[in-house]
Amino acid sequence: MDYQVILIENDRLTLERLSGVISSTPGFTLAARYQHAGDALGQSAMFKPNIVLLDIDVKGNLALIPEFIASFPSAVLICASSHWDAADAEQMVQAGAKGFLVKPFSGEELTQAVQIFGKNGMARGSEVMAFFSPKGKSGKTTLIANLAMSLAAKIGEPVGIIDADLQFGDMAVFFNLEPKSTIVEATRDVKFLSPVTLNSYFVPVPEAENIRVLCGTKMPELAEMVEIAPFEDMVRMAQSLFRYVLIDLPPGFNPISVAASELANTTYMVAMVGGGYEVLHMKRALEIFKAWPDYESRVKTIFTRVSPCTDEERKILEKELEYPISAILPNEYLLVSAAANSGRMAVDIQPDTPLSKQISRLSKDIMGHRIQWGEQ
Ligand SMILES: Nc1ncnc2c1ncn2[C@@H]1O[C@H](COP(=O)(O)OP(=O)(O)OP(=O)(O)O)[C@@H](O)[C@H]1O
Ligand SMILES: [Mg+2]
Incomplete structure (x- = not known):
């Protein structure tokens, strides 16, 4: 059966235009349309809509969301506005709206909105994690790819x-993806995007239905096209789509790594044990993060290729670093490289290896399980 839609849109022309879009989209029927929210509320007994589309460009309509939800309890409430605003989005989700569309939307966007938001609604309490490394080759991308698999x-x-x-x-190589759009296009277009349209810039990972990747630039010289302010807007918008947003960063302090860390709920500093200077580099980077008054809760550390990967070894590193270490990953070069070469992840291929277990432990930690060290 078709989705029964009630449309509330103050602007007459837009009301006509959106009515046409809804009526001509397969699977959707326009049950009723109103210019004023108050009129729609008064008519609630007449219809049993599945979807209420509420124009929030009208002052005061945002505040009516709870009333709409009470009047149309079996409907999914989707807000529509001429532009995306992170602060409004926060208020919408708090009030119980499930989705958002930028007007005028197409039939395809309407269909996607129902697919994306219909099940869980816009992500609530979405968490952004930035992965920072003082230097390159820290095992950071391997960690992110596997951690995402485990979390999803x-x-x-x-x-x-x-x-x-x-x-x-x-990251595209790790997951064997061939992106049509990348971070360059997503940040360039963000002003005109909504979560639904931004979602299509993220490439789905065929082996993991719940993971999507916004791939990096196709050529190094394109990096300068990614500006910081639109990047920040794009990350905030992505929070409406994903329960967790994991950001891979270039090594060291630079405009993008600083912006992402500032924005993130948690910044993971990652280093690979090797030549012996890693702890020192980590310590020096930590000194910089100490400028944040709440750095102790926001900055976490991870060492990769730790051998032997034991609690004793972690304690030795911790003592040297003079800071808690959130996770250590064992030396598993063959496993991670073989997995990445096949476009799949180690945690997926071999869930019982020490690496997979440590990553699983970290993901439980992230999800809020208070587990003891050593417990898997
Ligand atoms: N736990 C591990 N044990 C052994 N080798 C690993 C481990 N994790 C990653 N590696 C290997 O180390 C190399 C660097 O890993 P990765 O690309 O994940 O690091 P990175 O910090 O993202 O590097 P880059 O600075 O190039 O972005 C790769 O060859 C990878 O296979
Ligand atoms: Mg990398």
Whole structure:
């Protein structure tokens, strides 16, 4: 059966235009349309809509969301506006709206909105995690790809990866993706996007239905096209789509890594144990993050290729670093490279290896399980 839609749109021309879009989209029927929200509320007994589309460009309509939800309890409430605004989005979700569309929308966008938001609604309490490394070759991209797999499998909700390692991002290679659009187009277009349209810039990972990746630039010289303010807007918009947003970054402090870390709920500093200077570099980077008054809760550390990967070894590193270490990953070069070469992840191919177990432990930690060290 078709979705029964009630449309509330103050602007007469837009009302005509959107009515036409809804009526001509397969699977949707326009049950009723109103210029004024008050009129729609008064008529609630007449219709049992599945979808209420509410114009929030009219002052006061945002505040009516709870009343709409009470009047149309079996409908999904989708807000529509001429532009996306992160602060409004926060208010919409708090009030119980499930989705958002930028006007005028197409039939395809309407269909996608129902697909994306119909099940869980806009992501609530979405968490942004930035992965920072003082230097390159820290095992960061491997960690992010595997962690995303583990989180998505456990939570069953969408997880987004943003490859913001602007010049040499290789997340697309890890997942064997061939993106049509990348971070360059997403940040260029963000002013005109809504979560629904931004979603199509993220490429789905065929092996993991809940993961989507916004791939990095196709050539290093395109990096300079990614500006910071639109990048920040884009990350905030992505929060409406994904329960977790994981951001891969270029090594060191630079405009994009600083912006992403500032924006993130948690910044993970990642280093690979190797030549012996990693702890020192990590310490120096940590000194900079200490400018944040709440750095102790926002900055976490991870060491990769730790051998032996034991609690004792973690404690030794912790003592040297003089800061808690959130996770250590074992040396598993063959496993991670073989997995990445096949476009799949180690946690997926071999869930029982020490690496997979440590990543699983970290994802449980992120999801809020208070588990003891050593417990898997
Ligand atoms: N836990 C691990 N044990 C052994 N080798 C690993 C581990 N994690 C990653 N590697 C290997 O280390 C190399 C660098 O890993 P990765 O690309 O994930 O790091 P990165 O910090 O993202 O590097 P870049 O600076 O190039 O972005 C790769 O060859 C990868 O296969
Ligand atoms: Mg990398």
